[in-house]
Amino acid sequence: MSQTLEKLRRAFTGLVPRVLDAELQVQAASSHQVKALLVESEDAHGSEYVSDRNKRRAFVSGFTGSAGTALLTTDKALLWTDGRYFLQAEQELSDEWTLMRQAQKDVPTVEEWLEANLTAGDALAIDPLLTSVATARKLVKALGAVKAAVVVCEWQKNLVDQVWDDQPPQLPSDVYALSLEYAGASIAEKLASLRAEITKKGGRAIVLTALDDIAWLFNIRGADVECNPVVTSYALVTLDSATLFMDAKEVSDELLAHFGSDVQVQGYGDIVSAIETYAASCAPDAGQVILVDPAQCNVAVFSAIPVSLRKELPSIVMKQKAIKNEVEIEGMRQAHIRDGAALVKFFSWLEEQLEAGNELLTEVSVAKAQQAFREEMDKYVSLSFETISGSGPNGAIIHYDPKEETCGSVTTDKMYLNDSGAQYLDGTTDVTRTSHFGTPTTHEIYCFTHVLKAHIALATAVFPNDCDGVKLDALTRAPLWRAGMDYRHGTGHGVGAFLNVHEKGVLMSFKLNPTGLLIGENMIVSNEPGYYEDGNFGIRIESLMVAKKAEGLPTTYGQFCVFETITMCPIQRRLIDTALLTPDELAWLNAYHATVRTKLAPLLVGAPLSYLLKETEPLVGA
Template sequence: MASSNGARAVVLSHFDQSRPAVDIVNYSMSPTLDKIRRAFGGIAPRVLDKELRIQASDAPARVAALLIESEDAHGSEYVSARDKRRAFVSGFDGSAGTALITHDQAYLWTDGRYFLQAESQLSKEWTLMRQLQKDVPTVEEWVEANLKAGDALAIDPLLTSVATARRLVESASKAKASIVCCEWGQNVVDQVWGADQPPRVPSDLQVLGDHFTGGLLNCLTGSSCAQVRADLDKKKATAIVLTALDDIAWMFNVRGSDVEFNPVVISYALVTLSSATLFVDAKELTPEVLAHFGSDVQVKPYDSIIAEVRSTYAAGTPDATILVDPAQCNVAIFSAIPLALRKESPSIVLRQKAFKNPVEIQGMKNAHLRDGVAQVKFFSWLEEAIAAGEVISEVAADKKQQEFRQQMEHYKSLSFGTISGSGPNGAIIHYHATDEAKCGRITTDQVYLNDSGAQYLDGTTDVTRTVHLGQPTAHEIHCFTHVLKAHIALATPGYYEDGAFGIRIESLMVVVEFCTFETITMIPIQRKFIDASVLTRDEIAWVDAYHAEVRAKLSPLLQDAPSALAYLERETRPLEQQ
């Protein structure tokens, strides 16, 4: 899946250069935007100072604009239905974007993955701000250039990270303006959304067994806690506030389903040198969970995190130092920590959980083998169905692919919404077909891009393969082969030709000392799409070696599926063998 993390993906996009970087449109007042703007006046004058303390002010706030970000209170890129505020306001439902609403304008910033999608989803009230394009200001640059002296930009401190708020405060101060915070629990969008806003669902906590983790992450009696507390000691800190959901899942070794496609539990955590508290609204603390936590973990209500931090450290607890990650921690929690007790540091959990133990690595490999079996069965089925003249829609292909995955051991869910894009739909980087009647059909004269993945108990998969069910054109082969060359060098490249097709090849890898990678995705790369004459000898050797490994590992698992086995054997032949 194309990621916002630049280290993961290289996207070579071919967009219509005649299209302006900023779409200027005619505005008409929508009911939702009108209600949002009327709510500006109800925001209390709670000013965010340069130390990111929320200070009450006697002066009325002249709110000129409201910032609505994509993330939830945990900085998550993928959020629960309740937290999709930016999507509710704008109609744009991509995973990344920032909305800014003034009294007479509405702006939406997003990156190159979503330009085409935003164009199609935004109504005429909105101006699309194409990030990183020439003459397009960042949000902070817009704030500095457009706010007037005495103006205020309103944010929700629960939904804004410390790092973001710091940049906004700096930009606003240059304009002699300010950043003001709505009261906790008084989010403007939530007020407008009203009864239609999806409710918060109590979390269903599940313990991940030691046989999946290697026994090294056994709650707070295991090495995860020992490692974190050792790092706290090294940094001369006495506690750490955890807000990122994946950090908490790793630290406490619990999983859930609070966010679609993500096995996380909506929660906060406060871990000290001698105690640990998990703030979560649990549906039920099962005997298994209680036994797992034992006496090491206290469980408190989700919304009590700020009150707990304030009461615990209000008096300036002697010798206390609380570690927070400014990129992850929200302003509301950060401001509740006394200034003298704050110590900023990149998440120590983030780094630790990146180092996988042998059991975890083997689990990931096993998950990818099963996923490879499901994928080979899917592409074999798709090829046969199209050849037989069946009409297969993008949605139907998505559903069939999920059926194959559901047959695999330890399957839990998809890991993201499948990108099943035929022809021009494949050029929309995060395209997701949902309407059977309106989606595209997979044909023999168009490129088909499939970016998908699954959550298994022992690992997560994310893979993209691009195929042609007929005969690709010389141009398509040329583009595919160059994407393949980039894949061999960079792992996750893509080429998207607006209005024509998209091509991506994506595999997951394990870092191996020293200094290389081991590909764990085991799915063939379509041979007829490859022009071997363009590849170097080393690149041909790489493809042949990869395909030999895929064939050797998947063949024993496909003995009961002769069509899929034949497909595998054909697609993994050496490139120079006809």
């Protein structure tokens, strides 16, 4: 048994249990015996990607994927994760751990497992700062059915932190203002729009906890989470005030001028007391309620709002942020043109190196070279996520994270999947291209072409404005289904404008969107079907698109939308069998490549330009 697990078991079994009731209020100590500890991936803000200090689940389990839940009992250690990470988890978990493959037949959810294995008088410990309201409610309901309980750790005393000797420190935030040149709307305009929605929803105030919601609303950016330009913060916005809670390294005169009289700044740790103070001034009988998103808010902050004052609904800012303004859309277009030039330089260089017989190329070394090409681009800030650079069988690990000491080689006899992106001041990119720099097999070409058909199906879709993502997901998979193929991940996600590359709220997946947000005009989404053969190869083609109003259609059934693909990067010709493409599919591909050529050619010279011209040459049907 590892020392970490042994220490954690001693810590949670020694807790004085303080039970969480059905209203998520903390009750006095009880006689329950703590038999399990929940360790989730998220930070106090429900973030998908977290700072190194907040990677508690990775520290405890050894599994480094971005999504997963660890459950530690007195004699078991279990890790739940989704289909993107099954292979990675198998490789990273030690024998002490049991991998629970989410959504697979006969695999219980965390709640189902707890309900089946805890009994009356037992308790599960959670950290109220790190557990969302939505998760806590499911746990309380499941354990209540067997007369077990959910108990909370003492405020700001996380059990993992107590056994993590070399845990990275929490540093003050480096905060800067995002100018109107990139934001497209002022703080005052955004607050006015938010307050109008608060009033429409019958509220008097709103508590914001999602870091990208707050960064967008206040036109600020930071670097608290690697690859995500966000600031560790909370916000409380009322009908006549707005308070930002953060611990900034420096609140400069420039930042104060940026906020003006619209925004007050308090310390990050003041959020709970500030909510309690504000709530004391509200009259529930007069409808003076506080809006909060239970899917994004943690239990500790939520519990500070009296039950009589809570009104729960998905974050208003999440939807406002998802619908991009014209400045954001144009910024994203321009960022993708520069990013496309960097990508063409990279793939041209990689092809040249392999054709010259370079046998020293690794998944890590080529990813570093790719980053260097991006760093040359104007307005570059950082990567938007750690590059997924997978050669051969590693490409089948959907969110593969190559390591210097164990990574594979990039050669001419294997498929190579590259999923990467960057943050620029005017936009965020996320692009996947799968290549073969030798002679692909007939099977590889067949599989790639079917993934391309799926990609084109979504790129050419015409759909009602405000469309459920699950419908677009099925439309995308149809060409793969007809060939008996599929993939274990969603088809598309929202993307921020110089913000999080995975923007919550917008979703195209085989699962229903829990936020209920529908896809419509001016949203930016990814288009990323794939196909994976474990132990052999992985294929994914991903571009970003903006939803636009469809012109020239009758309006009997309301407005319809189409997609404009804004990613500018060739799709490798040698992997395409044109005999498998319909005339319409081939026409779309040639038109896309013509656009890529027109946009990128002015930025390229020499070998990269030659590569661009070669890869965007029109294809002829068989």
